[in-house]
Amino acid sequence: MNQNQALFEYLLRLGDSDMVLAQRLCELVGKAPALEEEMAIGNVALDLIGQARSWLEYAAELEDAGRSADDLAFTRDERAYRNLLLVEQDNGNFADTMARQFLFDLWHYHLLSALSQSSDERIVAIAAKGLKEVTYHLRRSGNWIKRLGDGTEESHAKMQEAIDEIWTYAGEMFIADEVDSLLADAGIAPDLNALQQKWQSDLTTTLEEATLACPPMDAFMQTGSKQGMHTEQLGYLLAEMQFLPRSFPGASW
Amino acid sequence: MIRESDNSRSDAVAFETSSVDRLIASDRAGRSGVSGIRPALEEIWQLLEEVADPEVPVVSVVDLGIVRDLAWADEQLVVKVTPTYSGCPATEFIEQAIEEALHAAGIADVRLEQQLFPAWTTDWITDAGREKLRAFGIAPPVGSASKRTLLGEEPEVACPQCGSHDTSRVSEFGSTACKALYRCNSCLEPFDYFKCI
Numbered sequence: 001m002n003q004n005q006a007l008f009e010y011l012l013r014l015g016d017s018d019m020v021l022a023q024r025l026c027e028l029v030g031k032a033p034a035l036e037e038e039m040a041i042g043n044v045a046l047d048l049i050g051q052a053r054s055w056l057e058y059a060a061e062l063e064d065a066g067r068s069a070d071d072l073a074f075t076r077d078e079r080a081y082r083n084l085l086l087v088e089q090d091n092g093n094f095a096d097t098m099a100r101q102f103l104f105d106l107w108h109y110h111l112l113s114a115l116s117q118s119s120d121e122r123i124v125a126i127a128a129k130g131l132k133e134v135t136y137h138l139r140r141s142g143n144w145i146k147r148l149g150d151g152t153e154e155s156h157a158k159m160q161e162a163i164d165e166i167w168t169y170a171g172e173m174f175i176a177d178e179v180d181s182l183l184a185d186a187g188i189a190p191d192l193n194a195l196q197q198k199w200q201s202d203l204t205t206t207l208e209e210a211t212l213a214c215p216p217m218d219a220f221m222q223t224g225s226k227q228g229m230h231t232e233q234l235g236y237l238l239a240e241m242q243f244l245p246r247s248f249p250g251a252s253w
Numbered sequence: 254m255i256r257e258s259d260n261s262r263s264d265a266v267a268f269e270t271s272s273v274d275r276l277i278a279s280d281r282a283g284r285s286g287v288s289g290i291r292p293a294l295e296e297i298w299q300l301l302e303e304v305a306d307p308e309v310p311v312v313s314v315v316d317l318g319i320v321r322d323l324a325w326a327d328e329q330l331v332v333k334v335t336p337t338y339s340g341c342p343a344t345e346f347i348e349q350a351i352e353e354a355l356h357a358a359g360i361a362d363v364r365l366e367q368q369l370f371p372a373w374t375t376d377w378i379t380d381a382g383r384e385k386l387r388a389f390g391i392a393p394p395v396g397s398a399s400k401r402t403l404l405g406e407e408p409e410v411a412c413p414q415c416g417s418h419d420t421s422r423v424s425e426f427g428s429t430a431c432k433a434l435y436r437c438n439s440c441l442e443p444f445d446y447f448k449c450i
């Protein structure tokens with residue numbers, strides 16, 4: 001694998017995670033628990049779609065095989081998707097949605113901070129822009145973890161259950177493969193151990209404030225997304241997301 | 254070089270003000286384009302000050318700091334624009350509006366370049382823009398967009414209606430990506446706050 005191939009893979013991971021989480025969040029538009037939350041969820045999804053587009057446009061140009069960012073998003077099958085397992089999980093109840101969001105936002109925040117220092121200029125530009133948006137996402141999801149965790153007996157129980165349930169999908173973010181190592185050596189992407197330390201330290205602080213227990217880091221963690229091995233949920237999500245462009249190829253406004 | 258006719262385009266673009274001036278400008282620039290004379294950049298900045306943001310129409314794309322740079326490359330006008338938020342749905346609309354306004358003024362050869370870096374910040378909103386926002390009922394961003402502001406405490410946002418500082422945040426996110434929802438505890442009016450990023 002040469003550096004360009006690794007970078008293409010890496011850009012797909014970034015773009016796909018944003019894209020799939022945005023699609024999940026959009027499922028809540030029209031049925032969020034409160035109007036303010038609906039606007040927030042919709043806005044977060046919109047930011048993520050914008051970031052996904054930037055990453056996938058870069059990937060498409062790098063690949064130089066005549067595929068556009070839209071082609072990448074709408075014509076790849078499940079096994080070609082590289083998003084984190086975490087983001088494809090169902091919305092569940094509001095605590096589940098926020099637990100997934102917070103674990104992701106915290107990772108996303110530290111990842112984009114690191115990518116703002118990348119040796120690749122275009123990555124720096126996309127990451128620095130996204131970082132401003134993600135800072136808001138993180139502030140909001142972190143506040144919800146605290147409000148629900150340190151709320152009523154019921155909200156506390158639901159929040160704890162949500163964290164425990166989603167936990168098995170969190171470890172994957174920090175397990176490096178050939179792509180990660182190659183790009184870390186080139187100064188393009190961050191070292192995942194360093195990223196994990198920051199993530200874990202902030203997580204511990206927030207969970208403590210929320211009076212929630214942090215599950216053990218050495219628990220069994222699901223993996224596979226970097227090789228395109230996904231959980232059952234992704235197929236249904238893509239079927240809905242890709243239906244229109246696949247049924248009416250080339251359709252435009 | 255064959256240039257497209259500008260007449261059809263100027264009909265399609267409606268301006269709220271000084272349409273007569275525009276018509277004259279259009280005629281003049283149409284001729285000057287052919288003879289190779291390029292309108293001064295200062296005039297073009299002024300022209301773009303009338304291109305409204307589609308989501309907050311009281312402010313222009315210049316007020317918001319979306320237009321980063323104007324330059325002539327021979328006969329071609331290069332316009333550098335930056336999106337406010339990565340997923341701002343108005344980005345393409347804004348670019349089209351800028352292009353149409355320039356065409357309508359007789360500048361036929363326009364190239365728009367998207368510039369992501371440095372990332373757009375509310376610090377680039379002009380003083381005039383902030384005043385227009387306030388008059389429209391949207392509280393302008395408070396302070397500068399340092400990392401501390403982003404992560405730190407909620408800013409003290411003054412009510413755009415009565416000026417009271419006794420306000421509270423209803424939601425981190427408002428009607429568009431760039432705004433948060435606030436409420437004034439003095440006059441009880443809800444209002445949008447233009448978030449600091």
Ligand SMILES: [Zn+2]
Pocket residue numbers: 412413414415416417437438439440441442
């Ligand atoms: Zn007031």
